[in-house]
Amino acid sequence: MTKMSLVADHFMKHSDQLAVEIVEDVIQQMDLKIPEWEKQQAIQMYKEFMGYLGKDLMNKLGGVPEELLAWSKDNGERGAASGGRISEIVVRYPPTRNSFSNIVTSLSQVYELSVEESVFLLSRINWLLDLSLNETLFAFERLSDEIEKETQKELAELSAPVVPIKEGVAVLPLIGSMDSYRAHHILENVIPRIAEEKVNYLIADFSGLYNIDLDIARYLFQIENVLRLLGITTIITGLRPKLAQTAVLGGIDLTSIKTFATVKQAVENID
Template sequence: MTLVFNVSDYLIENAESLAVEIVEGVLHKMKLEIPEWEKEQAITMYIEFMGFLGKSLIDDKEGVPEDLIVWSKKNGEREASSGGRISEIIVRYPPTRDIFTEILTRISLEFGLSIKETAFIIKRINAMLDISLNETVFAFERLTDKIMDETQREMAELSAPIVPVKDGIAVLPLIGAIDSYRATYILEKVVPQIAELQVNHLIADFSGILTIDIEIARYLYQIENVLRLLGINTIVTGLRPELAQTVVNGGIDMSSIKTFAHVKQALESVK
């Protein structure tokens, strides 16, 4: 292993020049241009990478440098926050492996390493890059899921506004597609707001709803039951024939609920 230790010393002493070679090599191989700040970040990370690799060969300890984990997570989060695709990052890993292999093969030949010793070093590099790739994807998915949840919540808030129109009367215009998330949001967030307004009549306007399935129809019927228990009379408007058919097919009895074609008709019916 003496020759491997010599390579280890070389990697530590030449970490900066090797890091620059790696970054420049990958960019050239991919014919890719990136901002200077991003390039500097990559070089700084690979300096740490090469130094860590060199020390790990001496200590015979596996693992990855903390800077690699941080850098990988930032890459994934940056793509997610900008609305990019994770493939933009993933495609850089194969050419990165190629450049590492080329550099380590050259160094191994210079120091007279055996094929087995060279393969050992390259295997360790690939293990580190695999961890980096995983951390990048995980960070991308975590932030993407968070952004989607926030967007879904904001859309739910915007698509189910409560509009007081007269004393004791409010309109709940339902807009877009109603899914289980929005139905749950209405039940848990909107219904309490309606109760706080102390209204006697709520006009639920379905004219902005394009489609509805049986499961969601049952959910909305449950919401009407809750409002009734709170002493609030629910009136449905804008329920198109195809939507009404879905409700009927679901075995939901809406005979006790007043329905009108338009909000205006519903307002006129309330004394």
């Protein structure tokens, strides 16, 4: 066997020991306090990494190891699904490289590697770590974006309920901070539902809104135009002075829309 084959065999046969060594070293370098389950998870991850590294060196693959990419993707998705931060992943790579450098130095002495062989080994490890880090970050961001979109969708649905209060009359309470996603959700999803429920009057209550800009205000007041075309009368309540001023300064015509201070007053004035 060549010297590099012996090193590759070492990585595969001693993956458990090397994984523990790296995890312990990283914990010490960063002065981390982590639960035992997380430590064991990290050990398992590096054990698998050692296996990929050994096979890569043994077979002189040279290309991108698909198994490593799949492993890294799983790591990234696991971090995103657990609610972790991307910085928690990135910050551990520099001390991990230091640990691998120490291992390479030790193995170079044991197997009497030449300088060129030692440099190649370290370069190959760093290349695999870079591949792993990139795929981990991409997977983390992809799943995080999916989770954020799903959460945003759920929040939009929960924050814009249509509440029937009597026959032909419903209230649309607008709560919290209004952004373009929520405004679009109301226009695309809530309005059709209102039409299906045979509502004659919709009371759009703005009293719970605490943040809105001109673009969003225009978006929201488009609701009245759409509902009017559907034969539904829109009544606005809880319109704060600042929001009313934003609408007027933006050229939004409020004169055609009935407004009241409270939902109670609006209901009392519906024929």
